[in-house]
Amino acid sequence: MSRTVIQIIIMTLMTYVVRIIPLTLIRKPIKSRFIRSFLYYVPYVSLAVMTFPTMIYATNSIYSGILSFAVGVILTWNNASLPKTAVFCCLTVLISELLFVH
């Protein structure tokens, strides 16, 4: 087997292991109120951390990124649907970069 194939197998195993261990080992509802509360907040914090400021640096221009972030927050604050939000964030970047970035 070539080195590259072995490297690919290692990548796949390491990725699967971290994803599958808690999911398959913790089968019963967790009793501790602290841990349950902790896990309740995990998605919100981790998604917030991954979104900002990475989103504003993701585009060709930081300004279109900031604008897109603002549009996303305003839309979702007003309960816009998920696809609508995603599309409008993309359009904001496309239009603002067509207008202002050369």
Add this chain to the structure above:
Amino acid sequence: MSEAIEQTNAFKRGVKDSIPVGLGYFAVSFALGITMKNAGLSAIQGLIISFLNNASAGEYAGVTMIAAQATYIETALMVLAANARYLLMSTAFSQKFDEKTPMIHRWIVGFVLTDELFALGVRQKGSLDPKYYYGMMAIAMPGWAVGTMLGVIFGSILPARLVSALSVALFGMFLSVIIPSARVNKAIRAVVIAGFIGSFLFTVVPGLNQLSEGVRTILLTVVIAAIAAYVSPVKEEDL
């Protein structure tokens, strides 16, 4: 009969909800494919890596290691570090499954436990219907794997403006998961704002900005979620 209809609907709902994910994945994986091409990987290898891994940062880390002729141990550790946040998500997700759901569903869902599908999964009321997750996988997985392969092949053809615009799709989706809850729940609002500020500080403060995005995500998530759980424990009926 009615149960069968409900199951089809869950699958269809999953397909529908994950279309923006599929599009976003296509854009991101396309860029990843370009990295793979530069690392000397073939289109088929790119397709296989993405089909088996379904992880942006993890794949990027692994491909970088392959390009650098790293040892197997180095690759394993880098990929582990890039993916460690999934330990937290997997733990949170373990509670989202009904105890009676057969184990096989946990093994399959765990295979494609990505940030985006996790975000959509936790948004579901009550316990997770695996059929909903499979509907999402049906869209997200081809988007990711085929996007990577096309990225290797056609890397430089897609207009830069289009890649730039598509690159925010996944973040828009994240916002639509966290902001509506932040609006109605003060504690969630506080953790979201703390996450934004903390993450921003990690990118500007010298020293802290040397840490990888994976490490940043884990540190901030553990600290902020633990403080929130201590200060504002969730009422039983909300869990």
